[in-house]
Amino acid sequence: MGTNVGTRTGKGHKRMPRAVRERQMLDAAVAAFARHGYQSASMDDIAEAAGVSKPLVYLYLKSKEELFMACVRREVKALVETVREGTRERDIPADRQLWNGLRAFFTHTAAHPDGVTVLHRARTQGEPFAQEVVAMRAQITDIVTVLLAQAAQDAGCDSELAEREVSGLAHALVGAAESLAEWANARRDDAPAEGPSAKETAATLMNFCWAGLENLMKGERWTPSRPTSPTHGAASP
Known part of the structure; x- marks a missing residue:
């Protein structure tokens, strides 16, 4: 037709x-x-x-299944395009690009709370719906990975560290962004006047991510402290 x-x-x-x-x-x-x-x-x-x-x-x-799939695919496409557009400006530092992308992401999710909920339902509904969300997450993660890798390179971080850590950080950041979008929308539902703005939510995640990445780029890595014995002092490794 x-x-x-x-x-x-x-x-x-x-x-x-x-x-x-x-x-x-x-x-x-x-x-x-x-x-x-x-x-x-x-x-x-x-x-x-x-x-x-x-x-x-x-x-x-x-069918109802085809209708739900059409909804999921529409919301996926809109969100990915929003992030791509938000990170399109290349002649600025990588952290600014990431900030622009996060702000675009949270501005979109704040304006489309039903879309956020549908994507959440798709993740828990099983195949084939969940696969659409997995593919969306992979596309956004690729965008974030490129930005974090560029930031690490700009800071003089060695390539071995960047390759090992950046991918994991990108996956963690995208997962956290999805969770924060759901959290922020729930807060707005409970108390619209007190709900966080898109800019505030983006800043929360940016501070969380960038503080950790900055330490990594400086070579300051967290390691678990050695446990101590209440009677014998420090335990052996």
């Missing part, structure tokens, strides 16, 4: 472009899946919220 096919919004109304109608369906579906979960979300309610009949939803998106 071509993308220029329209649908009637009701008796006496002009045809609406397919792309617009699909966006309305996905908007309604994201809200429903975020609120009720995959199993409990009702196709009848989604159709009503989108202003269409349930048969029309099935005409466009053949």
Whole structure:
């Protein structure tokens, strides 16, 4: 079916472009899946919220599974594109690029809390939905890895350390960003006036990440202290 096919919004109304109608369906579906979960979300309610009949939803998106997958893929694409755009400026230091990317990430998640919830549900819903989130995380992690590696190189960090540590730090940072986005949105739901801003959330993660990375670049590595015996003093290694 071509993308220029329209649908009637009701008796006496002009045809609406397919792309617009699909966006309305996905908007309604994201809200429903975020609120009720995959199993409990009702196709009848989604159709009503989108202003269409349930048969029309099935005409466009053949099943509830396909509808949920379309929602997940839309939210994944939007978030990855947001991070890419936020880190596009290359003629600035790597830490500034990372800051811009984090701020863009949290600005997007703050503006699309239902999307954040849908991605969280996708992770716990199992295949094939979880794989879409895994792929998203890999794309964002690749972006962050490049920035952290550049920062380490700019600081004169030896290549062996950079190769060994940067990948792990990038994975940790992306996982923390996902968790912080969920935390920040929950805080806004509980107390909107007191919820953290996107800039504040980004600064929290930037401080956490950069303090650790800066120490690594200086060669200051954390090591566990030796346990002490209450009666015999320091224990042997």
